[in-house]
Amino acid sequence: MIDASLTLEYRRFSLRLRTPLETAHRTIDSREGFLVRVTSTNDDEETTGIGEATPLPGWTESIDDCERALERAVRAIDAVDDGNAVHAAIGEVDETSAARHGVSLALLDLEARRSATPLYRQLGTDERVARVPVNATVGNGSPEEAAESARAAVDRGFGCCKLKAGVRSVEEDLERVRYVREAVGPEVELRVDANGAWTYEEALTAVETFADDEVDVDLLEQPLPAGALEGHAELRGRGVAIALDEGLLEHGVDAIYEADAADAVVLKPMGIGGIDLAGELAAWVRELAIQPIVTTTIDAVVARTGAVHLAAAIPDVPACGLATADMLAEDLGRDPVPFERGAAVVPQAKGIGVDGVWDGPWRGDDGS
Template identity: 45%
Template sequence: MTRASLRPFALELARPLDTARGPIREREGYVVSVAPDETESASATGIGEATPLSGWTESLSACDAALRDAGADERLASDPLSRLDPRETPAARHGLALALADAAARDAERSLSAELAADRDLPSPSETVSVNATIGDGDPTATAAAASRAVDEGFDCLKVKVGARSVDADAARLRAVRDAVGDAAALRADANGAWDRETAREALDRFAPLDLAYVEQPLPPADLDGAGRLRADAPVPIALDESLADHDLDAVLDARAADVIVVKPMAFGGPDRALSAAVRARAAGVDAVVTTTIDGVVARTAAVHVAAAIPDVSPCGLATGSLLEDDLAPDPCPVADGTVAVPSGPGLAGGAFDGLR
């Protein structure tokens, strides 16, 4: 594999998305393409996506510089992935690693998830992946109505945003959801790092009777010690998401700070590293779910393959395509009845993305 090219893009969000690290209004990045020279198999082509997100990955300019240093937009350097630091420039590494993995899977005539699973001696990947619906920060009536609509659409796992209101208000909202949907759906709550230690403890105690699957990121990302102390006797399981941008996986596992980790392939530096992180976490007794950094369809499809390669994966946060006003290409794995079907063609999705090269 010797030739590579970059295609810049910008995708507007349907509406600004508020996060713990500030609002997201647009996603900019690069489609990364790799192709063989004339002496290699014509099928050994691949597509990747590098879409950096401030606070999670490097900047757009750093991503561009790293990709070009590895030989993208010309002839690839020898062992190009070794030139991309997954901690310093994870989005750049994701784009190139995905393109190379897509090419390898297409050349082997198997799906990306099958390629990833085979590399790690994992069982055959799933054909479908369950996904959660995300319920925003409305009042109890609006929150319960949104949850009921999601269940009617086939979702059996709901993630409710909390932390912007008082603990009393959030407890009332979650109670309204539980009353509305009963046991038809698992409930998760996502605080996006909004609470201090005292407030987080109060919230977990108040939420405990509601049978939550977990509370995600109850403390600020930097407070790993606090997360470990909170989890030690928490009445509700703890998931960490943003903390994995501030701390490496070993630190999170050593601190015993999570029952679940949320794996974003773009932030981990590629589908290969994301799957390896999930496997390592599960070996340590920590579950793993997969989500995105509000990526374009190429990276979202890769995240679906990563999730499919995790045996018996829990519902994942992959229903994010609707957050974009437009996209790079039609989605080969749209959400239907709370699940996505994993593309079975060679590589990412057969030739679905060939027009992006």
């Protein structure tokens, strides 16, 4: 376990998106967050672990609340001089999911590095996992833009595309999906994420269209607002799987299961409070025959790679929303995760497998 001399530090960063991601709630055009580092000294041997806290209001606390929580965790670790330091630090970030994500990931990375194990194995998988299936993410552009972007993704090897929806009218969204199906052909799996934008009537029309063989959408994510459980339950069983994202954070697994409201749930480690907690949720929903899908919140390289490890630790994981690196115009360091034929290649180095990010330089790809 972790020893007495543990220190925690954090550093703020800000990264621009290449193109803003419009969602029905808001437009994401940059990502501000904190890199988190834990250092443990044991018989003069120093080991570090790295984590990332990148809040996204709507899914997590605000950036200010995140920073305050991290500051409390730093002070708690300094004040405790025995084996309870980890417990004390986690206690300070328990109510702030992004801060907890950052601290817990740094601690997990530290432990995995010390046992010379890739992080996903530290999460409880015995087997070597080489790759995890992923979806491409297609933004809320026009029908032509959506078709173009989906086609480009398929040309790069993606076998599953998730289209964002809910910014335009439902009629236009259905048109976009038809365009995309035509552009990618019948083999590609399509998903649609409306981010809670639709009324029940609109969602029902969408489901009926998506169930049509010509359109063939596999999965519809959060068609109705987060509060609606009964409505989502009513939309199930009509030929399109229903996934809850915002609804999971609002209601939790038990209420979703009792209401029979989802075929799948979206696990965003940043919103859940860490890949450890997200992994527990994944195991639990699998017991209930609900599929866990892991996605990022458009995070920087540390959190994104942590999410890849989480997905690798889930048996038979369906395609996950992990291919979001290209949405950023700049990043904190070298990305250790290549994508090949619609899958993320899982890092096999010890820990998360992200090196050299703490000291920067944190540069944009345009040299800024």
